[in-house]
Amino acid sequence: MIGFLSDLGSWFVENWDGTGGYLNRLWEHIQVSGASVLFSAGIAVPLGAWLGHTGKGGFAVVSLVNVGRALPSFGIVALALPITIRIADRVPFIDSGLGFFPTFVALVALALPPIFTNTYAGIRAVDPDTIEAARGMGITEPRILREIEVPVASPIILAGIRTSAVQVVATAPLGALVAYGGLGRYIIDGFAIQDNIQIVAGALLVALLSVLTELFFAAVERRVVPRPLRRDVRHPSRPEAGRAVAR
Amino acid sequence: MPILLAQVEDSFFRWDWVFDHLDDIWEKVVEHLVLTGIALGVGLAISLALSIVALRWRRTYAPITWTTGALYTIPSLALFAFFVPITGFTTLTAEIGLVSYTLLILIRNIVAGIDGVDPAIREAALGMGYGRRRLFLEIELPLALPVIIAGLRIAAVTTIGLVTVTALIGQGGVGFFILRGLNRFFSTEIVLGTGLSVLLAVIVDLALLFAERALTPWSRRRRIA
């Protein structure tokens, strides 16, 4: 046990640099995770918000939750490969169907459902009276959506993005199966040569990154969500906020 | 020969291949369901035990959720890969990982479900002379069933997806097709494996939903009313 831990320690001391070093692999991991979450959010938040506002598509949302959770990440990553290879063949500015592209496509597919359903649910949950009042005051629909519904729903929307991000970080290791780098390389390559130190190091780094992602989004929440709505702050208008938030 | 190559490579999904291999497919589906069933069964048993501990001694709830939560953040591939040199290419290795991932959600839901039982009912039962054990088994557990099954559904769907990853350590269920399709240019197998996994998850999810309806007739009456 002590031997294992000291070997693990040496691994961390020795392997920080170069293409195969963990600083680079961490960066690769963050790149593909960040890109997929941003891209997903860019699609899912406007779509979920608009559908939530108009009230249509409830059935689609429910199905999406179920199907989304049922998607096997291994399958999706593997499936992305023949698709991205075909696309890369035909589209001139994408030069590789391997590595980043299939990993990105798969992670976007996995990130969409939680962000979409949370946005939809959050917008739907906004007090209808508030919206009626706004309409009565003559505020246009898009403005209602942008300036009232989204801010009010922002805690829930952000929670969806956060859940999605943590899931993406935990799933991105599978990208190593389609020639991507990232922290998954340590797990896959470590398994290939039966090097448990590498596997554990890789797993630890992924766990660390998950925790950092959670902390990052907690910080984002503090910045973005209007103060009266924040769950970690007590405010006279919302005495129930700030109590121990069960995660 | 070149014509054959073009045919296989260009068609994304070949139904004829699927129909030729129905036996193999069935075998893998069964293997998949068995792996899932064992994981859920053992997971539920362990979770019930730990939940009882957590409910009885509240202080243990935080460390229990912390440990199971930590297990949950370990990437599944790493967990399986790590145990291979210790427990070999066996169902046990796969199950160690699969069971670990069910614990967090099941314990959380069991505890939340029991906690959610109306205190008035508990009071009434105790007043009527129910002992702690009978209270738990005959009142609290049945009333908590909807929340527990909700957790079981999530655990089931997650487990079915995770079973595909065990293909990388020689198990796999329908994940076997995904792995083989990936190892040789054969998208049909990948689509098949992925599709079957989704299908199984949806079916099991619905089955558990029906089980919930069947086991909690009292909630049906409330719904109609």
Place this chain on the structure above:
Amino acid sequence: MRSFARTRVVGAALVVLALIATACGSGDDSTEGPTIKVGSTNFGEQEILGEIYATVLEANGYSVERMFQLGTREVVNPALKSGEIDMLAEYTGTLLTFEGGTSSTDSEQTWDDLNAVLEGLGLAALDYSPAQDKNGIVVAGEIADELDLEKVSDLAAYNGELVFGGPPECPNREFCLIGLEEVYGLSFAEFKPLDVGGPLTVAALEGGEIDVGLLFTSDGVIAAKGFVLLEDDLNLQPAENIVPVVRQEIIDAYGDDFVDLINEVSEAITTAELQELNKRFGLDAEDADALATEWLTENDFID
């Protein structure tokens, strides 16, 4: 009381019937003994070879369990040593080096040395096949023309410029990166971990993401995709005859009939045939067991 007695009679009858059934079931063509667990590592040729041996054993009445696509040699070799699998198709040169010996291009010598090492491990390499499968250093056709590459040593002229792609375990393998660096003095700009001579390596070669790739000399893909197999002019790759490695206990349990059967099969496999089978498995998506059965039938091992 009466119904109880009846149950006992029925029970006894069932037991007797079961015993008769078992006795009848194990007819003349079944061979008594431990189940032979045939394993394979994680690429197509391994599954095909595994199926060939497994199928011919089954056809001769042995009880067989298949455990295929388990992983790399680092993963499967311990399984063979610990008894989790009983039989594995291996490659003389690489296995000998893996077990700490020194291999050469002499097939017979390598095989003898291998058996000497395996004896102490409770394993035995049965007769080796004329078919060989060596690591093949491959470049895409266009690059071979452009950089005028025919032999592996030609790559030294481009040290530090080219990207090399291969299986993740390549940097650890003497006949892979280690050998290329030490024997040929090559240095690459980058190593990309891909897969074991599979679609990722092929796609990377085709798409130009790697300049040089590791495939296998018995791969059907090389010819099909117009890749150029560079000549191993400094003889880095040793003899890599296909050889079935079996646990001694299985050999002891079954004796000469078993050994002779396996040896006959191994002797009949040729590199050319293996290439054809590999191509059909990898590119035409045919099944390993169907291919194995077809090969065994054509070679008169089964009807």
